Amino acid sequence: MLSFISFWRAAAIVLNDLASSAYYAGGIAEKAIGKAAPWFILAIMLFSYAVRAIYIESCSMFVRGGVYRVVKEAMGSTMAKFSVSALMFDYILTGPISGVSAGQYLAGFLNDLFRYAHLSLVLPANLTAAVFAVLVTLYFWWINIKGISLGSEKALRIVYVTTVMVVLLIGWCVYTVSVRGAQLPPWPLPRNLQFSPDALGWLRGSRLPYTVGLVGIFIALGHSVLAMSGEETLAQVYREIEHPKLRNLKKAGFVIFIYSLVFTSLVSFFAVMIIPDQVRRNYFDNL
Numbered sequence: 001m002l003s004f005i006s007f008w009r010a011a012a013i014v015l016n017d018l019a020s021s022a023y024y025a026g027g028i029a030e031k032a033i034g035k036a037a038p039w040f041i042l043a044i045m046l047f048s049y050a051v052r053a054i055y056i057e058s059c060s061m062f063v064r065g066g067v068y069r070v071v072k073e074a075m076g077s078t079m080a081k082f083s084v085s086a087l088m089f090d091y092i093l094t095g096p097i098s099g100v101s102a103g104q105y106l107a108g109f110l111n112d113l114f115r116y117a118h119l120s121l122v123l124p125a126n127l128t129a130a131v132f133a134v135l136v137t138l139y140f141w142w143i144n145i146k147g148i149s150l151g152s153e154k155a156l157r158i159v160y161v162t163t164v165m166v167v168l169l170i171g172w173c174v175y176t177v178s179v180r181g182a183q184l185p186p187w188p189l190p191r192n193l194q195f196s197p198d199a200l201g202w203l204r205g206s207r208l209p210y211t212v213g214l215v216g217i218f219i220a221l222g223h224s225v226l227a228m229s230g231e232e233t234l235a236q237v238y239r240e241i242e243h244p245k246l247r248n249l250k251k252a253g254f255v256i257f258i259y260s261l262v263f264t265s266l267v268s269f270f271a272v273m274i275i276p277d278q279v280r281r282n283y284f285d286n287l
Contacts, residue, residue, distance in 0.1 A: 004242035007252040012156040013237050014256050018230030019162070019263055020098035023105070025227040026268030027284040032223040034194030035277075036186045038268035040224040043188070045261045048228040052253045055231060059238040060246050093229065099136045103129030166263050173270040182273035190216045199223060227264050 029037035067087055072080035107128035114121045143154055176182075186192035190213035197204055199219065209216040234253065241248045271280065 005237070005240050006242060007248035007255070009153070009156050010234075010237045010241050010248070011252040011255040011259075012159040014230060014233045014252070015159055015162075015259055016155045017095075017098075017233045018228065018256060018260050020101070021227050021229050022260070022264035022267050024097065024101045025224070025229075025264065026271055028226060029220075029224045029268075030272070030280075031284040032196050032199035033220045034186075034192065035272055036188050036192045036220070037224065038185045038265065038272055039188035040220045041227045041268040042265040043221065044224045044227045045265050048231060048260065049257050051228065051231055052234065052257060055234045056246070056249055056253055059235055059249060087232075095137060095140075096133055099133030100129045102136070103132030106132055170262075170266055170270075173266070173274060176274055177270070180274075185269065185272045188217070188220070189213075193217075193220055195219065227268075228260070 026037060026041055029041060033040065068080045068084050071083045104125055107123045107125040110123055110128075111125075114123075190210065193209070193216050195209060195216075200206070200209060203209055203215075203219075209219055234249070234256070237252075238245065238249055241252070275283075
């Protein structure tokens with residue numbers, strides 16, 4: 001029997017992939033480009049609305065044969081293989097990263113509890129994160145093979161819990177800023193960018209990113225683009241959305257945009273505004 005999902009459930013599935021980037025995108029970007037990173041995260045989240053519009057338009061088109069056949073007919077079998085490989089890599093990229101990031105949070109939380117309970121037990125953060133990521137990946141694989149209706153229900157429940165946490169987190173941050181005061185991150189100008197050696201790639205040792213401001217800005221945006229990773233899930237859930245499909249897809253896209261814009265960008269801003277520099281740099285892996 002065929003079953004379809006509401007736009008709320010479709011949005012929940014995408015947000016489980018997209019919104020998880022909020023927990024580590026800011027730290028990765030700041031490690032690469034410096035304290036101005038939240039502005040570039042915000043720019044990427046605004047840009048994601050245009051990307052989402054392209055996904056919505058492409059979903060309304062019927063493409064016969066899928067990615068491999070279309071690219072093969074247009075550019076040959078070699079490029080088709082590269083395209084499919086890149087697409088598969090993109091599909092599986094954020095899941096393990098999000099699982100490891102969540103595992104690091106869990107290990108830190110449990111170690112804090114053990115310390116407050118005066119227990120001498122300390123969990124290795126990296127090993128705990130890896131084991132947790134494997135277990136979570138296997139669990140969601142088991143859920144997904146049962147059908148998208150059950151998977152979307154689980155995703156919606158996760159978003160419920162996450163939304164409560166987001167409201168508490170943002171509310172607590174606003175209260176902290178109102179009591180202690182804070183300054184906005186440095187403006188997204190070329191002179192405020194502090195590239196790490198690894199961030200420049202083959203431009204390492206070159207003055208080009210500093211002398212040509214546009215080059216530095218593009219490099220900074222490139223290191224922030226992970227914040228919108230997960231958009232491709234929108235195309236995967238389109239065929240499962242209930243009628244009218246396109247209208248419900250647009251509703252789901254708008255819900256995703258507002259949620260991810262508020263959550264991802266505000267988390268990045270508050271991290272820089274509240275956490276001292278000497279403390280924050282120790283948590284770039286899961287900030």
